[in-house]
Every structure is written in C-alpha cells, then in structure tokens.
C-alpha cells in the first residue's frame with residue numbers, strides 16, 4: 197500500500213526511516229559534520245546527523261556553530277551538493293589494450309546501476325539536479341550519470357535556516373521543495389511532516405509509523421517556510437533581465453572583478469550546476485593498457501580554452517566574464533533557464549568573497565535603474 | 566551504450582605526406598560492418614584516439630560517396646597530432662564520430678559559391694571544393710579564395726592551379742608577403758572580392774581559417790550583398806568530448822562541437838570577434 201497524503205513522523209521515527217531505506221538501498225547517505233563542514237556521508241544512525249548544529253556563512257566564510265535543540269536540519273547547505281554523487285569527480289570513459297600485433301581493443305566502462313538514497317536534500321540541490329539532468333541526460337546521454345540517476349532515491353528537507361549567502365527565493369528554486377523528491381520533510385521541534393513525491397516514496401511512507409498532521413503542525417511549517425524566504429538578503433534579477441548580460445561583454449567592470457578573482461576555480465567546484473570536465477589519457481607503464489578518464493574541470497583554468505597554443509580566455513577578467521555570462525545568460529539559450537539556483541556556495545567558498553549577485557548587479561545596474 | 570563514448574578501432578590504409586608537417590591518413594574501420602554503415606557529411610569531424618597518448622578532433626576531408634575509406638589531413642602541431650602524423654600503414658587507432666554539423670551543401674545547390682580560406686591549408690574547405698567539383702553541374706560559379714601570410718606558406722600550389730582549370734571556376738590567391746615567383750595578388754585576400762567575375766548577390770560563402778580573417782571577409786561579403794544567413798564559417802575551439810558535454814568548446818550559447826563547427830554568420834554574429842570570449 198502507498199500513502200499519498202502528508203503524515204506526521206515523530207522525531208524518533210526518523211531512525212525507522214533510515215532503517216527502512218537501508219533495507220532497500222545499497223547505500224544511504226545523510227548530512228554529517230566532517231572536517232568542519234556539513235557533507236554527505238554513509239548514514240546508519242540518527243545520531244550521526246548534525247543534531248543541534250548550525251552554521252554561519254558570509255562571502256568567503258563558512259563556520260559551524262552550535263544551534264542547540266534537537267533539530268537535525270537547522271543549517272544551510274555545505275560545500276557539497278548532489279553533483280559529486282552523479283557527475284563524479286572522476287570517471288573512466290574507456291580502457292584500451294594493445295596486443296603484440298599492434299591491434300587495439302577499446303573496452304567500454306560498465307555503467308552499473310547503483311541504488312542510493314540521500315537524506316537531507318535541499319530545494320536548491322533538487323533544482324541543480326534538474327539542471328544537471330538537462331545536460332547529462334540530453335542526447336547523447338552520459339551512461340554513467342544515467343545509471344546513478346536511475347537508482348537515486350531522494351529525501352528532501354525544506355530549508356528553514358538559509359545562510360546569509362542564500363538567494364534561492366529570488367531564483368524561484370527554494371527554500372521550499374516543490375518537486376523532484378521521493379519524500380520531503382518539514383522539520384518541526386517535535387518531529388516531521390512527511391510527504392511523498394513519488395510512488396516509491398509513498399511505498400516507503402506506508403511502512404513508517406506515522407500520525408495525522410495537526411492544524412498546528414501545518415501552521416508552524418508554513419510560518420517557518422515563509423520566514424526562510426523572507427530573511428534572504430541577496431537576490432538576482434529576473435531571468436529576462438539577466439539575459440542582457442551578453443550585451444555587456446565590453447563592460448569595464450569585468451576588469452575590476454578580474455583584479456580580485458584568483459582564478460582558483462573554487463566557485464566552479466562547489467557549484468552544483470557546473471558541468472565542465474576534461475578528458476585525459478592515463479597510460480599504464482606496461483605500454484599495453486591505457487585508461488581514458490574524464491574529470492572535473494573549470495573554465496577558470498588556462499587549459500580550458502587552449503587553442504593554437506594559447507588560451508582563448510587569456511586573463512582572469514575574461515574567465516570570470518565567461519563563467520558569469522554562461523551561468524546567468526547563455527545557459528538560458530542552452531537549457532531554457534538560468535544555470536544558477538541561488539545556493540550561494542560560490543559566494544561562501546570564494547577565498548576572496550566575490551559575490552555573483554553583486555557583480556551581476558554592477559554590470560546590469562545602469563541598464564535597469 | 567551510445568557509440569559516442571567508445572572509439573572504434575580503425576586502420577591506416579594509406580598515408581600521404583603533403584608537406585614535412587602535414588600528412589593525410591586514409592583510414593578504414595577494422596570491423597567491415599561498421600565501415601559499411603559509416604556515413605558523414607562534409608565539414609563534420611571525428612575524434613581520433615591514439616592508445617596511451619590522447620584524443621583530438623580532426624575534420625573528415627574525403628568525399629561522402631567514398632564508402633571504403635575516410636581521410637584526415639593532419640598538421641603536426643603538438644603531442645597528439647605529432648604522433649598521428651607519424652603513423653604508418655597498418656597502424657591502428659580509435660575513432661569516435663562523426664560529430665557536429667557540416668557545410669550546408671544541399672541548400673547551396675544551384676547557387677554560386679565562394680570558398681574562402683586563410684592560413685596554412687584548410688582541410689574543412691578542401692572537402693567542400695572536392696564535393697562541388699565532383700558534382701559540378703549541381704552548383705553555379707565556384708570562386709576559390711585563399712590568403713596566406715607568406716608566399717612560401719601556400720600548400721598544394723598545383724592543386725590550386727588544377728582547380729583554376731575547372732569549368733566556371735575562379736581561383737584567387739593572395740599573400741601578405743610575395744616572392745618574385747608569386748603570380749597572384751600581394752596583400753589581403755579580402756581585397757580580391759572586386760576581381761570575382763560577376764555579382765555576389767545570391768551567392769553562398771563558406772569560410773575557414775583564422776578568426777580575424779573570417780571576420781574581415783564576412784563583413785566585406787555582407788557589403789557585397791550576401792545575406793548573413795548565406796555566409797558560413799567553420800569554427801575551432803578546444804574540444805574534449807565532441808558530444809556537447811565537456812563544455813570546453815562553448816562560444817556564447819553554442820557548443821561548437823554539436824551546434825557547429827559550421828555556423829552561419831547570422832547565428833554567430835553576437836559572439837565572434839570579441840577578444841577573449
């Protein structure tokens with residue numbers, strides 16, 4: 197039997213959910229504190245979650261701090277989104293073997309379906325997943341992404357504690373999860389409102405000991421979602437205004453950002469939608485075997501645009517311009533919406549605290565005052 | 566799994582040394598079934614993979630109707646191309662492709678054609694010229710224009726002289742720096758449009774070469790009355806996947822590997838000729 201309508205899951209019931217998922221999926225991941233940040237790790241017990249943990253984020257800064265209380269999800273996203281789970285930092289694409297006669301054999305790398313459940317996914321992560329789906333599932337689909345995507349079960353948690361760097365409300369991607377999840381949780385002090393977003397989610401929900409949702413639960417959940425949207429301080433302009441960024445290729449502000457940006461590529465590494473990757477050959481010392489591997493790349497490197505012995509985008513200003521215009525403007529031509537979901541990661545994890553919302557505003561400002 | 570992600574073994578059947586650093590490899594898939602089924606359009610490219618060395622995009626230059634072999638003309642400039650240019654008959658390599666969108670040859674049928682190239686030999690344009698000459702009756706006047714920096718840079722001189730003898734075909738060559746035996750124009754190739762016998766209105770132009778040359782020529786062609794949608798450019802960008810995924814070849818909103826490498830002037834105008842974009 198499947199349960200379609202939202203139910204109330206008492207706090208202790210979360211362990212039941214973890215157990216239920218562990219019975220069905222090869223791997224269950226959940227947020228946990230690791231090296232001073234909240235990231236996904238293998239989850240067995242409720243106590244591994246970041247209970248009573250909060251965070252403080254600002255341009256160029258991410259700090260954990262104690263929030264107190266029983267809540268497990270009273271924090272904003274850490275550096276890692278779903279991206280590394282599906283578009284892995286490294287993926288062998290093929291192997292080649294040369295026999296004694298010089299004949300070559302190219303061997304495909306199997307794309308084996310993995311069943312994986314992730315607890316604690318945010319609205320911005322779901323939106324970014326949809327962006328990566330549009331890229332990697334489009335023809336010709338990336339077979340390794342397809343395999344991991346098919347086996348993915350997502351338990352979303354609506355965001356109640358956006359960081360200072362978040363602006364998902366302005367991109368329309370959060371803080372409340374609308375679709376793309378199997379189960380979604382509103383975390384309240386005494387437990388969770390749990391709702392299924394798919395048939396598979398409804399089947400899991402049916403196996404949990406839940407109660408009806410009270411009017412008070414709903415009121416509290418709605419109030420905290422409204423508050424989470426209201427407290428966001430940063431915002432981006434609507435997409436059709438951002439589309440004008442490509443008319444500003446010669447704006448003097450690019451040179452100004454170029455002087456601050458270190459071209460380190462942190463922003464592209466933490467961004468949940470960035471998809472660039474390089475291909476490289478990894479020959480074995482025996483001369484017989486070789487692997488062709490693809491790994492994450494960044495448009496902030498010189499090699500990214502190398503042509504005829506030099507980069508097309510030789511200086512940092514040109515690379516920042518490429519990144520921002522792709523993300524906010526030409527992504528719209530490619531995939532029908534902006535490539536930013538307002539997660540704010542690139543702001544927090546930029547060592548010099550560059551804030552794309554401010555940079556876009558400076559470039560566009562004059563056109564829209 | 567889609568063929569896009571796995572090279573297929575091919576064999577070098579013939580090698581032609583064009584110049585000390587340019588060689589043409591004539592290839593055939595070792596699987597006869599695959600060779601029989603292989604189809605491409607002029608202007609498309611393959612990714613050529615050398616075991617243990619790497620993979621690079623290279624245009625296909627042979628005629629589409631030659632179903633037994635496919636040709637690549639390779640200039641040895643770096644790690645992979647140098648190794649490719651050293652291959653001998655019988656050598657094996659991997660091929661993925663064909664990728665991209667080629668020249669609009671069907672749309673150009675019955676019309677006058679200008680093929681304009683710059684720099685040291687331009688493989689994608691050679692495929693167009695051969696295509697047209699083999700189907701001479703299907704196209705109008707053919708004007709072949711090539712510009713080089715130094716007269717000594719001109720490759721395939723005899724080839725140009727032979728093309729000039731074809732019916733209804735004009736060859737216009739230019740060198741910035743001429744030598745005493747250079748019978749053609751000294752200066753820029755873009756100064757030669759006036760010498761084209763007849764009007765350019767209604768013609769189709771196909772260009773390939775350094776971007777500044779294509780920019781200058783494209784602007785001139787517009788002045789001569791060509792429509793922006795009838796001027797085509799073959800673009801080059803860094804490419805790793807060939808399949809619209811790795812992101813390296815992006816040029817404004819376009820993935821050059823998938824949406825190009827051949828684009829119309831109309832499609833590219835907003836994003837070319839801008840330093841570092």
Ligand SMILES: Cc1cc2nc3c(=O)[nH]c(=O)nc-3n(C[C@H](O)[C@H](O)[C@H](O)COP(=O)(O)OP(=O)(O)OC[C@H]3O[C@@H](n4cnc5c(N)ncnc54)[C@H](O)[C@@H]3O)c2cc1C
Pocket residue numbers: 502503504505506610619621622623624625637638639640641642643644645646647688689800801802803804826
């Ligand atoms: C669509 C397309 C079609 C092409 N068709 C042909 C062709 O028909 N014949 C041919 O000889 N070459 C062609 N090229 C260029 C060829 O792909 C490059 O020369 C090759 O990638 C260089 O690799 P490498 O390992 O030899 O050089 P690397 O060791 O990677 O680089 C060293 C040198 O290679 C050059 N280089 C690197 N990447 C490129 C690039 N993408 N384009 C141009 N130069 C580059 C630099 O000049 C540098 O000096 C084409 C490129 C594209 C994008």
Ligand code: SF4
Pocket residue numbers: 463466467468469470523535536537538539540541542543552
């Ligand atoms: S551009 Fe920045 S804020 Fe937007 S999705 Fe990427 S990391 Fe998040």
Ligand code: SF4
Pocket residue numbers: 456457458459460461462463464496542545546547548549550
């Ligand atoms: S914007 Fe910041 S994070 Fe991105 S490359 Fe520049 S310095 Fe690094």
Ligand code: FES
Pocket residue numbers: 803804805806807808809810811812813814815820821822823
């Ligand atoms: S070459 Fe990879 S996206 Fe074009």
